[in-house]
Amino acid sequence: MAEHAPGNPQRRDFLTKLAQGAAFAGTGGLLWEYILRNEARASPYALRPPGALAEADFNAACIKCGQCVNVCPPDILKLQPAGGRLPIGMPFFEPRTGACIMCPDIPCMKACPTGALSPALKRIEDARMGLAVIDMENCLSYQGLRCEICHRECPLKGRAITLETHPRQTSKHAMFIPLVHSDACTGCGICEKACPTEIAAIRILPHPLVQGKIGEHYRYGWMDKGEITQEFRPSDAPAPVAPAKPGEAAPGMDYLNAGDL
């Protein structure tokens, strides 16, 4: 049996150790990876300071230093402590308790050392921290009451929030319906903070959570002037076809035997 004994016990020992080490590293690595993914899972719900990169890029870029938090004049930014609702250590704000006042010089962005709050943001009006969304069932204006506080408080009123009047019967005054426009709303959250309902009926949510996408294949035929894809004049229409006589096949139904092919 001697010939079946391992040729090199040292080598076998080394290979076993190598496999064990690799398994240990692999298990630990997978566990670590799982923790990271689990931690990042809540990031779509976070409202970030102005100029923040898109979610995945922001997760990669933020060094969790809190310099933006310290320089924020209204002191609304917080760093998420461990074990909280959002991914660890990164800045966020909650508009209901502290809305962004849209400082024109954007101090938080300037304080960011890594560029997670991108200096590409030149005007605070171009910030897109989130988008205001109205709960029609609980908005006072939609119930026919004169509220419109969100519209009045909006720093970009007339652009980010407009009012649409809906006339009603003569015994009641018109409805003044607030509408949010995503091309102007910065997501500062002043509307959410000001909303008088018990739980805010207008709220800021990150864009990916609320915005749909029409898709490339839809055409606005009534808007695409000068982009007619098919010429069609009334004179091009075929002559009307005489109705079929009783007992005969309808015209066109038997054209293969009609003899004019």
Add this chain to the structure above:
Amino acid sequence: MAKLRARALPARLWSWRYLVLRRLIQFGVLLLFFGTAHWGWEAGKDVPLLNGNLSASEFAGVLPMTDPFAALQIFLAGHVLQTESILGAAIVLGFYALVGGRVFCAWVCPVNPVTDLAGWLRQRLPVSALFGLSRNTRYFVLAAALILSAVASVAAFEWVSPIGMLQRGVVFGMGLGFLSLLAIFLFDLLILKNGWCGHLCPLGAFWSLVGIVAPLRVRFDKATCTHCGECARVCPEPQVLNLKKLEQTGWVASGACSNCGRCTALCPEDSLNFALRPPIRARHAATLAKAAVTDNRN
């Protein structure tokens, strides 16, 4: 130990000088961050004194500092850092490359008092090691942190770091971060001696690698050493005090040494002291000159 106990009180107090200094700096740095964040400490009008935390900060509006390990992870996660944070990382890296990489661990890191306390208590408890673990494990954790940063596209260690949880927690809110510190404390106290700082922490591993080049180190005097072993008994990284290596090089050459100063303050013969090690070329020349002298004698 008897020799140490026999020292007069002033001498014993003096032997604690590095410990006291380390604690002052550790808590002082946190206090500067906290004061700037909460009490509006300023270096000038509207210029925050020390804005940020240990991950990245700006001193007096002019001096950016960035944790180079965090910056490296962020770079691997796929983000090109802004000039300010790259400059800050270079400044911090340069500083620790001079005074010793793991000077961060012993003199600045806020987890150090926690693990020191665990180590101090452990000496007084009848605890034996539950299992052995190579002190090189931390280099694998370091490699894993860098690989995972690239794979998961987030700074892998920064997202789970107990150091981050503590130092961020002190300034910006602790949350459940204290649980990870409790875990480290218990691990060090009851499971593995110097478990976190000495075996696992990838930031310590990173600074160990940087520390290899540092000129400020502990110098060993072969002539006076009596091999009493007091130094290795108080050292949290006793393998760096390998006598054979010490006698060969005359220095504590390992990057794992944190320049905490425990051994220098304690050595009854004063054989261990902080000194500046000459750069490699000068050292090489000195060796050659010595060899030449020996040759001439022969």
